Amino acid sequence: MAEVKVGQEELMLGFLEIFRKAGYQGASLNALAKASGLKKSSLYHRFPEGKQQMAKEVLAYIGNLMRTNVTQVLLNDSDKKQRLKTAIKNINELYANGKSACVLRTLSMETGLGLFSGLISQIFDDFVLxxxxxxxxxxxAEAECKKIAEGVLVKIQGSLIISNAVENTSLFKNTLKEIENSFLHQK
Known part of the structure; x- marks a missing residue:
């Protein structure tokens, strides 16, 4: 039987879905293999450090998505209103309109926090920047900017958690709109 070829993007999306739903501890190798389209032996060949390496690569993938679609958009010098609107739109898309749990949260629970806190902190730091x-x-005011950014992060993460818990994405969508308005209506 021919070996199945699975691209990196496809692998990361499959792993991402499992880690979003199950966290690190709950993600079984069987589930990761099924989501990736690879046999467990192929997973071990491709990821010799096992599940921990898979999770680290998912975090690197998400970090890159967040940097490209949110942080870099916010840091450039184009029109500030357009940057805000683009970043909010991209955040909404990254979280499937509030339907997807945040993998940063699920991988920071239980043993995941000790294993991945540095990678997760860096992604959050980039977002706040x-x-x-x-x-x-x-x-x-310069003294308020970091607090405001941290508040945005907390609002997004909190609304995602609650939206997923109550299976109603309107809280997430309303929070994004509220964040956008808080910048646009700044005095």
Whole structure:
């Protein structure tokens, strides 16, 4: 039987879905193999460090998506309103309109926190950096920009958790709109 060829993007999307739903501890190798389209032996060949390496690569993948679609958008020097709208739209898409759990949260539970806290912190730090610059560009007081950015992060993460828990994405969507309005209506 011919060996199945699975691209990196396809692998990461499959792993991402499992880690989003099950977290690190709950993600079985059987589920990861099924989601990837590979046999377990092929997984071990491709990821010799096992599940931990798979999770680290998913975090690197998500970090890259967040940097490209949120942080870099917020850090560039184009029109601040357009940057805000684009970043909010991209956040909405990254979380499937609030339907997808945040893999950063699920991988930071239980043993995942000890294994991945540095990678997760870096992604959150990049996010805060982008929204801090945007806050400054909107004219918020310099001393407040980081607090505002951290508040944006907390609102997004909190609304995702609650939207998923109650199976109602309107809270997530309303939170994104609220965040956008808080920048656009800054005095």
């Amino acid at each position: 982008g929204f801090s610059k945007l806050a400054a560009d909107f004219g918020f």
